[in-house]
Amino acid sequence: MFFREGPRATERELSAMRGGPGWQPMVENLARTLGYDSRVQRAFEATPEELARIHVPTLMLIGGSSTPRMQRGARTVAGGLPNAEIAEIAGQQHMAMLTAPHLFAAPIQHFLSR
Numbered sequence: 001m002f003f004r005e006g007p008r009a010t011e012r013e014l015s016a017m018r019g020g021p022g023w024q025p026m027v028e029n030l031a032r033t034l035g036y037d038s039r040v041q042r043a044f045e046a047t048p049e050e051l052a053r054i055h056v057p058t059l060m061l062i063g064g065s066s067t068p069r070m071q072r073g074a075r076t077v078a079g080g081l082p083n084a085e086i087a088e089i090a091g092q093q094h095m096a097m098l099t100a101p102h103l104f105a106a107p108i109q110h111f112l113s114r
Contacts, residue, residue, distance in 0.1 A: 013067050022095030029098060051080030058084040059111040061104065063092040070094050087111070 003009040003017070017023055030037070060078040062071050078084040087107035089096045096104040 020093055022093055022099045025098035026095050048080050054081055055083055060084055060086045062086055062088045063094050063096050064088045064090040065092055066094045
């Protein structure tokens with residue numbers, strides 16, 4: 001239900017997530033925050049003007065194997081932020097922080113070291 005109502009995942013996307021390596025760790029580690037996450041996702045709206053006023057350096061991570069919808073959303077938000085850059089984590093989906101923490105951490109460490 002969370003994925004249908006929060007990020008509005010399609011049945012096809014849900015099926016792909018359930019079959020992916022990140023499903024079980026996500027269910028085990030993140031289930032306790034689903035109520036909060038769902039409210040936040042449904043309530044998030046930012047106009048292009050609001051995004052343009054955010055000047056904090058921002059790193060947007062994108063899983064190279066994430067769904068096209070997830071990638072488009074991340075690229076759209078990053079494109080509206082004046083100081084954003086995108087790092088793609090090859091071969092990973094949206095939950096790379098659980099399925100490949102070393103790959104997830106590498107671009108963050110690089111970004112913060114500058």
